[in-house]
Amino acid sequence: MSAIRHALTTRRADDFAGWYQEVVSAADLAEESGVRGCMVIKPWGYGIWERMQRLLDARIKDAGVDNAYFPLFIPLANFTREAAHVEGFAKEMAVVTHHRLIADGKGGLVPDPEAKLEEPLIVRPTSETIIGDAMARWVQSWRDLPLKINQWANVVRWEMRTRMFLRTSEFLWQEGHTAHETSEDARIETMRALEMYRAFAQDQCAIPVIAGEKPENERFPGAVETWSIEAMMQDGKALQAGTSHYLGTSFADASGIRFQDREGTQQLAHTVSWGMSTRMIGGLIMTHGDDDGLRVPPQIAPWQVVILPMLRGDDGDAALLEYCEALKIAATKEWAFDEKLRILLDSRPGKVAAKRWDWVRRGAPVIIEVGPRDMEQGRVSLLRRDRLWNAAGKADFTNPQREEATGSLSAVLADIQASMFAGAVEQRDARIERGITGFEQLAAFFAEDQHQPGWAEVQWARPTGTELEQVVERLKALKLTFRNVPLDAAAADGPCLFTGAPAVERILVARAY
């Protein structure tokens, strides 16, 4: 038992799922809304999403992709055009059937039978078909290509069992949709988006990921190739944190995205789609959370530094507030990661210790407390969220001069960002097993009594069709799934773990969210 009195009730090691729920609540990220399957994203959780949006959006714009906005509602007919896509999506969706309510005569309201839609509308679960319709209007010639569009939007996929940020009926995401002249151009865009997600996850969210191609059975419905970034959570499970799909010409065919090529011949465009969602916040929690709550990497923290004055409700408060205001103004002139620092002076009523633990649970990277003694000495008390406890089991405050503290904030934040990423890489790498060659050995590695085993990278012969289905079933019996074939994996040099045939590549096997 640790001597430390941690800020959460549930320990990660004891009950990971319960711990996750407690972090979501204790860090003020989100809560149940009372509407089935939908959550309320609270200000601190939404602030993290806004930071993610701003950073990823800059990368999207840099790539020459334009943001646009398409209808929330999709006509039913759109879903029946692309056969594989229907299979994958036309199941659990919200269906709008009426456009008016009338009084039911008992003080309530009911859908007006007179206002039934001729054709029901679907609340978008994804926008390939509606954006495809627009692209068909916008593309006539090869000169109109590439056409690169992104949408930030809410989407709905009806879910029976929900889990905040990881699986909710409504969620927020961005969906990139691009159309190209050639298969080669489309594949280059597919890989550009994948690399964009990898860099965003690692360099900004401090979440290490492995980029690779999904096997056939895990492809997006209708796609030719699906690529993903996969992150390892602290319980050893995998989380797919972003995907990029090369869709070939089938979506273009279904939507009629045709163009006159350089030789004057009509061709179908090659399309690509790529997406990242509020799921990333779930990944953030399970990568960086600890037994004291969330830790937010400085680049995506809504507030990077929170200043807490020890107000006592007496005459001394005015001078203390002034001291803190000066500190805030000085610190706001500093920059980190090419942006001005984001500093909150939290002078709401309440005890400073209670407020400190609120901000620890939320995961603000740096907390600065200022009491009357600090002020007398021209100092502050500074706490790094990534190094919360000292050897004696106390909150590990340092006590620098005020000017020294403000001058060092930029470097401190950069150091927190780097050390959070390095720590997560180290944890992850220690748990990827590359030596497994037989199925029994694989089963043993993932045995139920094995505590949080991690991932296995195994050699395989890339079976297809029925042969692949059989392999997938065998894995499913162990609650395992294929994640992806890592881009940077070593070459195959032995037999396929599943079929014994000569392996052609290496693939990750894991339990997953």
Added chain:
Amino acid sequence: MSAIRHALTTRRADDFAGWYQEVVSAADLAEESGVRGCMVIKPWGYGIWERMQRLLDARIKDAGVDNAYFPLFIPLANFTREAAHVEGFAKEMAVVTHHRLIADGKGGLVPDPEAKLEEPLIVRPTSETIIGDAMARWVQSWRDLPLKINQWANVVRWEMRTRMFLRTSEFLWQEGHTAHETSEDARIETMRALEMYRAFAQDQCAIPVIAGEKPENERFPGAVETWSIEAMMQDGKALQAGTSHYLGTSFADASGIRFQDREGTQQLAHTVSWGMSTRMIGGLIMTHGDDDGLRVPPQIAPWQVVILPMLRGDDGDAALLEYCEALKIAATKEWAFDEKLRILLDSRPGKVAAKRWDWVRRGAPVIIEVGPRDMEQGRVSLLRRDRLWNAAGKADFTNPQREEATGSLSAVLADIQASMFAGAVEQRDARIERGITGFEQLAAFFAEDQHQPGWAEVQWARPTGTELEQVVERLKALKLTFRNVPLDAAAADGPCLFTGAPAVERILVARAY
């Protein structure tokens, strides 16, 4: 007849509604989506919305309001709690009744009768009730107040006759919702939001507005007071461009937002809501558009400067592109309105004259063309969108040295912003008639054969109830509405135009969108 060959087919003066539609299309702002009542907001239109969002969001954050996100779906029961609110909203709304589709046996899909929702869900037309539910959970004590929340979201109000940006079934907006200890605090917030919209509209969108209180009959359903900013369009009609509502305690009562006050007594919170939507883009078009398309004020232009190289598909292109790249890099180092300049080098294939007119129609504030002769002389050809034509009816290019051009861009953009606003103010002020004292005179001013009359500011006794209804009916017969009682109107000093009783204030009368 003007000798100028304008870039649009329809003249504002001939057919304002037709001209509006042509601008929406010719400036690449939006188009019909094929989904009833829903539009596609195209990249240039969405880019303008993103700029509006960013600028208004900064003001919202500066006021200590936190962004958050609430469910798209609202349970039916929420709508029956606040009687006046039901009256106002529970009519034309999208109703979700099923959560699954099944095959109809004829190759199509239908809602699955097995997956009918026990209680239908409404796609939010506004979020007072769902945010009220959350506030009821978050507020216990006076220490939790004020609670200030904002949401950027899509909302749906089923519309039979739609008009892009002005009236569509789905639109984008922000809705601020705040809860306060006292009526006084809530009224202060109501006015803060109103002033925020006034400053945003005028100082950033260059749209002159009049801020004032709506009369009783124009209040938000359930509100105690509704305030608005009203802008005059070039056809003389009014557009309500932002509203702020003091809701009293009735919404708090319906949602159960109660708190223990400083004396330990349970009290209802006083709530406020305020909103601004993509309608503002409609206001932008009708304030700043001309017979050559849209003019976008520099502060909200996605690209402030567009550089067009005169490429000829020969060996000279490389040097010309290099010259333009250098120009772009130099210009990107300049700042305007406390932000780096936004510069596009548009080197897509196509003739420069065609591209110039594309950007004129879209309304980019400054267009810089560079041909081989410009390059030889170290010069550029610069066109201001707000001064497009010279006296000879030609595009009014100036021909500065390259360094002079880049060095002056910041000042040029500031001048365009200021002159667009000043021009709009001048047009508006000339068309507000303050001398009308009788109803016949009012009717004559707004007579059908009167071309685009403008607004009348008249004295009234602020009748209420049935008396007000009668006045509203008389105005309605002339297609007129009350807009607001301007905050800065002169004091009343005569009889009420409608009742003859001593007037208490002045109110704007106008046709409106």
